[in-house]
Amino acid sequence: MIEPRTLKGFRDHLPAQALARERVLEIARRVYRSYGFAPIDTPALEYLEILTGKGSDETDKQLYRFQDHGGRDVGLRFDLTVPFARFAAQHVHELGLPFKRYHMAAVWRGENTQRGRYREFMQCDFDTIGTASPVADLEMVLVVHDLLAAIGIERFTIRLNDRRVLAGILGRLGLADQSMSVLRSLDKLGKATPEAVAAELAAHGVAAEAAAALLEMASLAGPPVDVLARLSALVGDEEQGRAGVAALAVIVARAREAGVPDGRVAIDPSIARGLDYYTGIVLESFLDDLPALGSICSGGRYDNLAGLYTKQHLPGVGASLGIDRLLAGLEELGRVATVETPAEVFLVHFDERHIADYLRIATAIRAAGMAVEFFPEAKKVGQQLKLAAKRGFPAALVIGSDEFAAGTAQFKNLSTQQSVTIDWHGDLHVLADAVHSQLEAAKHT
């Protein structure tokens, strides 16, 4: 016998989990579409050269790669952004610009696993390519906000920064060459003490004065307007940095005007993002109740990525919801429903002699737009109801010989255990309509 098992970091999804995931996917789809993003799809497997050297050394290491049967060097996509840049370069002429797309699909990363970190997980990306407009940047923030709010998360923070601010300050301090190692050290703030980080910076050859300025920058917090004022001072008259601060200021102001509540958007100068391709605004979002989970939705502007595949200038901006990590977080917070069925009505199989009637009833209920499961066996009613309750059906329909004789039906609310008698006199339309209104009423209890 073969032991049934799954690879490290790869998971099965049981109905309760799969239903929760589909609910979030539906919300994401709805929100993306509400801004005009159109669906696309790309292959899971790409030529290796398409994927390597785009994110960072780290992402190259985590890439799943192998030779296919034809001896081609191939890789499983690491994210959805790089394949999209290839897609955009390849299809610009058919798309028209700017082009907005969403893409919800699995990606693969061969890294060590942890809660909310898997080797196969699904991302829900949306991007706008072919425009450098600040409106597209702002829209990214608005979509992320709408998305997390629509999912039903009350407490979250979207943390913004701009690569140009970092680059500007580093340039001003004469540290442009060591930006990666400096950023990596700064990233440890919060976990390590400022003194320890300062020591690490000194080890990298950063002068004490510069280190102090960097530490001040990275630890800035508070209302966005205040942080921006301080950043503005740190940036001085460095051109790039000023552009970054100005861009952030616009986004903060516009987001507020667009109705994003204060406190949900923060400026966090310590957010750098490990992906090399970001050039402007960068964003990470966190659950306030579970910050250790890491970012659940991240993105930014990447103005040169598609340039790797075409001479045409295709600036892009977009973000990605990590739905598997988000669900791991919601589950930990007890916010994932335990429903195991997509159906709304459980039709009890009471009497085998009425199978034809049950099937007609089920058909009528389905025709009225409801999902109904007819139990295949005439087991004890108690057992059937118990299973229905366990699966999370909101309601059961009980129709036995007595009910058939009287032309009635019992509509049972499975959460309140209350039964209502429906008079339908053999008219399937009457029955379906009554079930529909009872179901609506039950949903509001």
Added chain:
RNA sequence: GUGGCUAUAGCUCAGUUGGUUAGAGCAUCGGUUUGUGGUACCGAGGGUCGCGGGUUCGAGUCCCGUUAGCCACCCCA
């Protein structure tokens, strides 16, 4: 990838200094109740103790390896 912790029935866990047929609660199935689910009682099924080696007269219990999960680093979704 590096380091640490964990691994016993579907789930949560007991299992005494290694010693005869590995236990409990919950869950599942059946019965008390051939027409009604979260209560009660009775009964049943289910584990080669993650897997593979080793030490020993004897290993769930000790050692090594391996696989998986979790935690930290790293990085991020």
